[in-house]
Amino acid sequence: MNESIPTGAHRVLFLNTLAFTLCFAAWTFNGVMVTYLVDNGIYNWSQVEIGWLLGIPILTGSIMRLPLGIMTDKYGGKWIFVGLLLLTALPMYLLNFTESFNWYALMSFGFGLAGAGFAVGIGYTSVWYPKHWQGRALGIFGAGNAGAAITTLLAPTALNYFTENGQNPEAWKTLPTIYAAVLVVMAALFAFLAKNKKPLVSTRTMAETLKPLGNIRVWRFGLYYFLVFGCFVALSQWLVPYFTNVYGTSLVIAGLFASLFSLPSGVVRALGGWMSDKFGARKVMFGVFAWSIVIAALLMIPKMEIFSPGKGVNAVQKGVVAEVKPNEIIMESGKVYPFAGKIAESDLTLDKAPILPQKTSWQEPVVKPGDRVEKKELLVKGVTRINFEANMWVFAVLTLILGIVWGIGKASVYKFIPDYFPNEVGVVGGMVGVIGGLGGFFCPILFGYLLEGTGLWTSSWMFILVLSIVCYWWMSKVVKSILRRHAPEISDKIEHH
Incomplete structure (x- = not known):
């Protein structure tokens, strides 16, 4: 008989999802803001400086996922999330006083902390739900990835409105002020409406807390997440120059296509959680890797x-x-x-x-x-x-499908964690999140080197193809090992057919 869901669990899930959506919107803020500041001549930053400003928040949010995941396991998620929202709001507001690259970079380090909201929310959501509801709950929470598309779609229009279509360029500072205010309001809502809850085992030493990180399974899950989340974050930014360079589209159209890739991927994550509960995370991930291999193979063919x-x-x-x-x-x-x-x-x-x-x-x-x-x-x-010619519409549809497939995969990876590490969801989820987040930081850099070395824009898809094959092979190897150990007669039949 399935365990009942505690009173207040759905309210906490709603608050977690809303907070994470706002955090993700803040985390990807520089993608729009820095582009606007440079394109309108407000700051004369070089391509190298722009690259750093795009990457700094992603790096901060990724690295901080592990310590905040540990803190969530130890103290519960309520006050950790409240503190995170307030700490993110301060540097976001202080962008108003930007006079140089160094100041903007320093504030980007600060509000990049928003990306760590994922590790807090994963641990805090998981502790409220029984095993049969974990996939759905974590999938619904993960839909907060859609915050990236919210920034991509709404921020450019808001900037045009505030600056009166460039007539009053200094009014760009209104946007980070609004972001900061929204984060503070969310922190207040969280403080008043959420109820704290910690895992059953919350008095462990630091050595005991970090012990699961010695398990190879954590790093395997991290590799899966590097693909379905890290490459997703990277492509959310990379597709804009891809469309402008390969297909000659305008920046607005390129942004729209990039949003079509990222928005469904966030929303469909809840479906991935439901599918993982119903069919099992491993079966779903096999499908995710297979689709990823096929689509990357089709997209890697250059014009x-x-x-x-x-x-x-x-x-x-x-x-x-x-x-x-x-x-x-x-x-x-x-x-x-x-x-x-x-x-x-x-x-x-x-x-x-x-x-x-x-x-x-x-x-x-x-x-x-x-x-x-x-x-x-x-x-x-x-x-x-x-x-x-590598038809643009076919390319756009294939990237849309890939975004949906990866959205399902993101939820499935996190379904594994409470199954294998029920009392260490925060620390293990944090580490898996770190590896995935670092993918979002390193992949655009790697894509750039591949483009420079090969001269092919599709070299990024070649990398994704290889990574997808490695993930599929590793999971197949693990399944065969499990079968040999627990059901050798079935293993023999599988290997001979």
Whole structure:
């Protein structure tokens, strides 16, 4: 018989989810704000400085997830979350006094703490729910990822309104003030409406608290989360320059497409929690990795134009070339060799936005009048051109699907944690969150190096493909090991089929 849900659990879940949504919006604040400040000439920051300002909050929020997860396990989540919201609001408000890069960077370190709200909320939510409800509860909480899309969609419009479309540029400071005020109001609501609750085991020493981190399973879950969350955070930022560079879209359209990737991924996380409860987290994750492999494999094919040798024309007898015309070669013996000449680009009937690669073929003479040729010698070489445009709408739909798949995966990873570490959800969830968050920091840097090294924008998808395959392989290896240990007869059947 399933254990009943404690009174007040759903209220705490609602407060946790709302607080995490606002924290995630604050955590990704610089993606819009820094771009606006530079594009409008308010600050003349270099590309390197911009990169640091985008990465600093992600790094802070990632690193602080582990200590705050430990504190949540020890003291309960209520006052940790209240303190976090207030500590985040202060540097957000102090952005108003920005006069230099250093000040803005320092405040970014401060409000980046918002990203650690995930570890607090995971531990605080988990302690309220019985095992059969863990997946759903943590999935609903994780929908707060949608805060990234809220900032992406609403902040640019708000900035245009406050600055009167750039007429009063200093009014940008109104936006961080509003963010700070909202965080303070959320802290007050949390303080008045939430009820504190700690895990059953909350008097452990620090060594006992950190002991689960020596379990390889924690790092395996961390790798899964590096893919489904770290790469998700990275692509939420990376897709904007991707669309502008590869498809030549405007910044507004690129932002819209990036939002279409990130918004459903956050919202669908609750579905991932329900699926994990119903079908089991491992089965769901196998599906997530399989879909990730297939979609990354499709997306890694770059826009390209390939020329390859095609069908040519060979001499059937030896002789001397008399004349070379655009579509035929005439020999002195009177023998004529017709061939297909190249069609002018203006006359080609190619689709403007093809979904599949398009092929065109033609032939070019390799001999000239007066040349003596032997039997079977090549007179005309064939040329085949394969043109692949990587259709933008297909690309957008595939990224949308991938965002949804990863959203389901994010919930499934966290379903594992209370199953295996019921009394250490805060510390284990914090560590898994650290690894995933660091993915959000390091992946854009890695994508940049891959782009520079290969010259291919799709090199980021090649990395995601390899990472997805590694995750799938590692989980398969673990499942086979479990079967060998507990059901060797089933293991033999699986391996022979």
